Amino acid sequence: MMGPQLMRKSLDSSKEFRIRLVTWNCCRGAYDAKLSRLQRLEPDVAVLQECARPLEADSDTAWFGSNPRQGVGIVARAPFRLIAEPVRAGTQSMFAARVLGRGTFTLVAVWAQPEPTYPEALRRTFTTYRDLLLSGPCVVLGDLNSSVAWDVRHGRSDHRELERQLREDFGLVSAYHVATGEQPGEESRPTHFWRWHDEAPFHLDYCYLPEQWLPGLKSVTVGSYEEWADASDHRPLTVGVIPPAEFTRAAV
Numbered sequence: 462m463m464g465p466q467l468m469r470k471s472l473d474s475s476k477e478f479r480i481r482l483v484t485w486n487c488c489r490g491a492y493d494a495k496l497s498r499l500q501r502l503e504p505d506v507a508v509l510q511e512c513a514r515p516l517e518a519d520s521d522t523a524w525f526g527s528n529p530r531q532g533v534g535i536v537a538r539a540p541f542r543l544i545a546e547p548v549r550a551g552t553q554s555m556f557a558a559r560v561l562g563r564g565t566f567t568l569v570a571v572w573a574q575p576e577p578t579y580p581e582a583l584r585r586t587f588t589t590y591r592d593l594l595l596s597g598p599c600v601v602l603g604d605l606n607s608s609v610a611w612d613v614r615h616g617r618s619d620h621r622e623l624e625r626q627l628r629e630d631f632g633l634v635s636a637y638h639v640a641t642g643e644q645p646g647e648e649s650r651p652t653h654f655w656r657w658h659d660e661a662p663f664h665l666d667y668c669y670l671p672e673q674w675l676p677g678l679k680s681v682t683v684g685s686y687e688e689w690a691d692a693s694d695h696r697p698l699t700v701g702v703i704p705p706a707e708f709t710r711a712a713v
Contacts, residue, residue: 478563479679479703484666486510486572486604486653486695489531492524496536498692502699505541506560509534510572510604510695520544525556525570533572533603537562549589554582555603557593564708567593571603571667579606580619587626594631598708601633601669604653604695608663609646620645633669636700640681650683657694659686668700677703 483504487495492515499507514529515522523545526532533556537543541562548556554574560566569590576582583605593599609620624645627633638645651662670678684696 479701481505482600482602482668482700482702483507483697484510484570484602484604484668485684485697486666486693487512488693488695489513492516492534495692496534499536499697502697504536504699505538506568506602507536508568508570508602509536523556523558527553533570535568535570546593552576552582552586552589555586555590557590564598564704566598566600566704566708567596569594569599569601569603571601571605573604573606580617580623583607583623584626587623587631591630594633598671598674598704599631599633600671601627601667604666606665608665609644610648610663613646627669628672632672634672634675636668636670636678636702637664637681637683637698639675640678651686652683652696652698654686654694654696657690659690662686666695666698668698670700670702674702674704674708677705679703 481504483502485499487509489511492513495509495512510533511531512534514524514532520542521537523535523543524532525548535543535558537560541560544559546557554576555569555571557567557569560568573579574582607620607623612618612620643649648664651664652666653663655661680701682699689696
């Protein structure tokens with residue numbers, strides 16, 4: 462058994478403090494059942510899209526939406542806890558919470574809606590949440606319903622413009638693309654299978670991290686088609702990151 466002094470040393474070391482972030486569009490269903498399925502990934506903070514409202518709420522959960530059968534849930538496990546930010550008018554595509562623990566950061570949870578189109582909803586909502594995105598460390602996590610592959614099909618540049626906006630305006634970069642070295646639109650690991658078909662793959666789910674966190678990026682994984690085929694048309698995206706020392710030293 463680890464002695465008290467060694468345990469304290471480990472807890473005080475930023476090298477040992479890794480955060481696991483997960484986003485999964487669970488394609489409807491009871492909150493507890495979907496959360497139970499997700500727990501195999503051992504997330505510290507997770508965003509669930511299309512999940513039903515939980516029967517009970519506490520400092521470990523935040524749920525947003527107007528349809529009790531289909532909304533956006535944010536879940537945290539110790540040492541983290543959540544404080545939900547007020548829902549902002551004019552959009553149902555993004556919601557935010559303060560994540561408190563050994564450091565504090567803002568999580569913007571995304572489930573992009575056609576308001577009236579996905580790209581327009583994302584552009585407008587990032588403007589709506591601009592103050593939070595600039596207020597300190599911020600992570601954008603969720604189902605953006607957006608892809609360079611879709612842009613190419615329709616002769617647009619919406620997702621490229623979104624990536625540019627996140628990088629230049631907010632200093633946020635896609636963890637998946639940094640970890641794999643793949644270019645947007647050339648992803649080898651899809652997160653969505655249109656109409657549940659494995660021959661119709663797309664990459665629509667993302668985790669955008671502060672550029673200052675990228676040296677601590679340790680892992681990015683996407684669930685396989687086979688393992689999650691019975692649960693959703695999306696696959697969970699999991700990111701493991703060690704935040705900078707100044708984050709872990711922040712008082713809460």
